[in-house]
Amino acid sequence: MSPAPPRRPATHRQAPGLARRRENLPGYLFLSPWLLGLAVITAIPMLLSLYLSFTNYDVLTPLSEAEWVGWDNYRRMFTDDPSYWHSVRVTVTFALVAVPLKLAAALGVALLLNKVFRGVGLFRGLFYLPSLLGGSVALAIVWVSMFNRDGAFNSLLSIVGIEGAPWVNDPKWALETLMLLAIWQFGAPMIIFLAGLKQVPTELYEAASVDGAGAWRQFVHITLPMLSPVIFFNLVLETINGFQGFTSAFVISNGEGGPVDSTLMYTLNLYINGFVRLDMGYASAMAWVFLLAIGLITVVLFRTGRFWVHYSDSEGR
Template sequence: MVDTALTRPSRAQAPPPPPRARRARAGQGIAYLFLSPWIAGAALLTIGPMAASLYLSFTDYNLFDPPEWVGLDNYTTMVTGDQRFWHAAGVTTRYVLLSVPLKLGLALAVALLLNRSRRGVGLYRSAFYAPSLLGASVSVALVWRAMFSTGGTVDEALSALGLDLGGWVDQPQYALYTLVALAAWQFGAPMVIFLAGLKQVPRELHEAAAIDGAGPLRRFTAITVPMLTPVILFNLVLEVINAFQAFTGAFVVSSGRGGPSDSTLLYPLYLYQRGFTDFRMGYASAMAWVLLAVVAVITALVFRSARRWVFYAGEEGR
């Protein structure tokens, strides 16, 4: 019987890997080398702070003394003993339900107008996109507050029309609508995405539908909207996430207080107050993780519902 141990090649005698495998390994090393700044940044600036925030959410931490472990006390207090938490959640929900559909509706309407070839259309597109670059800045929020304050531009314009409503930012029943209007004014980013989606709608479909007698409204509802549903889904998810994180406008318009009468107390603003005004950083960390969980659940529900209303090119009927 032949001893297989003698016939089996040793590790030292194993044939070298083929040149293609060596090149693949070298390519992977180079790829990781170029990715190393991003990996280090993700670990130090994202994963590390998130882990620290998760730990702090189970502690009582005031930024000055060492964190003291309290378990689920922050979450229990938030749900059962903090009325302003529920008020901020309700205000934020109203803000999201009002601002997201209005913003997407304006973006789609303007995209339809700018989708036609006409002279100077590039200038119009740039002009409508500009507010998205400026809308989140403190300077624009200050101008917005001045416009909607008592005696401001909006107040004077409405008074000239016989509507003496006073300054919106000074009245609890109207203050939130100033933030909704500010969010809707920043429709440039979703508009550009809608424009890209409209360019992908085959012109032949509209021409065939027009020959069959379909009017503009019918072609819009039967052709344009179904073809745009993947883009609508993309914009919807992004804008819902952005709306839940809205902070700058609410902070500047209400001078950081969420007033009047907490009518503009959005959830991120209340989180800021608890963390950097009351110095309850552990409680603020718990609020941040609750917000993350809520946004994740809502995003998952949107993606789950997309099976019923999002259609992709080449996909057969469901």
């Protein structure tokens, strides 16, 4: 028998944790700009606003001289500020009306554009175009010019003998014009609905047709259940966006929430308190209550979604 080869001296091996950290180092380096932006632009200002919500800070004085008032800003918000609750009512009304109608319009147009016909791509682009403009100031200005006393909308009504109204300057209709603007921008959820409709198996519709189901029964018993995850996704996003509306309300009311506070959205009221009245402590308290309210609404949507959102497998539950 030949002698066994001599053993090599044992080399120093790195600890598994150290080796794993070295492997992850390039990833952290690539993420560092985003992490830095998250800390400087988001995390630190949020913590600062939380501190300011317990102070009587007026923006003009140094931050170090902010007077600590404890829970006074929150107490004032809920008990001594009628405009606060008015802005809550306006915002909730806007969201409860505009969001469902926007989703209904998006789904209806998506069903029409889900068919194959000549020029369908052009129509999809045209319907999506308003969403590209988003909450731009220019779009809000155009909207004001269309719905004022001498605007294009009243000119169309005069053709059929209907006398128009100063829609954006009338407290009865100013908020409705904001809702109409929000509903008109249904392009983004429409594209998401289109993507969801493409995933519905055509075999289901063929089998339903063989069984004698009409278009309405197919929509109720096939399209809606199969599309429920996409509906839920759009509902969460559009609800959050609905509560965050600001630009159109600011432009239509000239930053005052008028006429007669009819368009005083929550975010606009927050802006007025923080940057017009320079009561940044109170505005910070409003911002944190708003954040908690949006979080609570999102949790409620997720909790109730389990009763009507249907996934194709158990993993999506």
